[in-house]
Amino acid sequence: MLSYLTDDFYNWTRKVCRNALLKVLAAGPVPLHIAFVMDGNRRYARMNHKLAQQGHTDGYETLTKMLEVCYYLNIKCVSAYAFSIENFKRDPEEVNALMRLAAEKLEELSQHGSLLDQYGVRLNIVGRKDMLPEDVQVAARQVEDMTRHNSRAILNLCMPYTSRDEMTTAVQSAVRNALKSDPPNLEITEKDIDAEMLTNLAGSPPVDVLIRTSGVKRLSDFMLWQSCEDTQLHFTPTYWPDFGLTEFIPMILDYQRKAWARSSL
Known part of the structure; x- marks a missing residue:
C-alpha cells in the first residue's frame, strides 16, 4: 500500500514539474508547425527483444505523449510521418500489423474524451488514403469527420505519404484547375501549386521544426515542399519509442534562441 502511494505521489509530482516547465517554455516563442519522422521502432524492438509490432505500438504511445506536450505548449500544428508509400514493400505480416494498429x-x-477531443484538435489523414485497407479508410473518415470543426490545433497523420507523390498530385490539380478557367490559364505559378498541397488544403502552416529520430540524417521524402529556408532540422540518435522531453526541450530552446536572435536584428 505504501509503495503504491509512493509511486502515485512520484507520478503526480513529476507531472506537476513537467507542466510547470512547459508553461515557462510556452511563454516564449514556440513553433507553429512541428513535423516528426518517427524512425527507429523496429530497431528499438530488436534492442529490447520485442516483436516489431510491439515496437510500433510503443511508438504510438510516444506519439500521444508528444502530442500532449506540443498542444500544452500551444503549438498549432503537428505532422507525423506514420507510413510511407514505400513501406508497402516491407514484409506483408508487418504491413498488415501496422494497418491493424492504425485502424x-x-x-x-x-x-x-480522446486526446483530440480534449485539446480541440482537427485530425487530417494526409496521403494516398485510397491505398489503405477498407477498415482503415472507414476509421480515418470517421475521425476526420468527428474532428472537422475543431479549431484549436491540427494533427496531420501522413499515411501513406511521400512528398514526391504529394507534389505530383498538386501539380496535376493545378493544371486541371488552370485548364478549367475561361480562357484557360497556361501559366502555373508556385502559388498555384502551393494551394493544392495536401497540408495546405488541411490548413497547415509551413514547417518550423522537423525532427527525425534514430540517428538517420535524411528526410526520406517527407515534407520537402513545406520545409522552407527557415525550417530547423534536428536529428537525434534516440529511437522514436524512447523519445521524450530530454530530447525535445533542447530543440524547443534552440528554436527560441534563434527566434530571439532574428527578432533582435
Whole structure:
C-alpha cells in the first residue's frame, strides 16, 4: 500500500514539474508547425527483444505523449510521418500489423474524451488514403469527420505519404484547375501549386521544426515542399519509442534562441 502511494505521489509530482516547465517554455516563442519522422521502432524492438509490432505500438504511445506536450505548449500544428508509400514493400505480416494498429488507434482517437477531443484538435489523414485497407479508410473518415470543426490545433497523420507523390498530385490539380478557367490559364505559378498541397488544403502552416529520430540524417521524402529556408532540422540518435522531453526541450530552446536572435536584428 505504501509503495503504491509512493509511486502515485512520484507520478503526480513529476507531472506537476513537467507542466510547470512547459508553461515557462510556452511563454516564449514556440513553433507553429512541428513535423516528426518517427524512425527507429523496429530497431528499438530488436534492442529490447520485442516483436516489431510491439515496437510500433510503443511508438504510438510516444506519439500521444508528444502530442500532449506540443498542444500544452500551444503549438498549432503537428505532422507525423506514420507510413510511407514505400513501406508497402516491407514484409506483408508487418504491413498488415501496422494497418491493424492504425485502424485500432484511429477508432480510439474518434472516441469522446480522446486526446483530440480534449485539446480541440482537427485530425487530417494526409496521403494516398485510397491505398489503405477498407477498415482503415472507414476509421480515418470517421475521425476526420468527428474532428472537422475543431479549431484549436491540427494533427496531420501522413499515411501513406511521400512528398514526391504529394507534389505530383498538386501539380496535376493545378493544371486541371488552370485548364478549367475561361480562357484557360497556361501559366502555373508556385502559388498555384502551393494551394493544392495536401497540408495546405488541411490548413497547415509551413514547417518550423522537423525532427527525425534514430540517428538517420535524411528526410526520406517527407515534407520537402513545406520545409522552407527557415525550417530547423534536428536529428537525434534516440529511437522514436524512447523519445521524450530530454530530447525535445533542447530543440524547443534552440528554436527560441534563434527566434530571439532574428527578432533582435
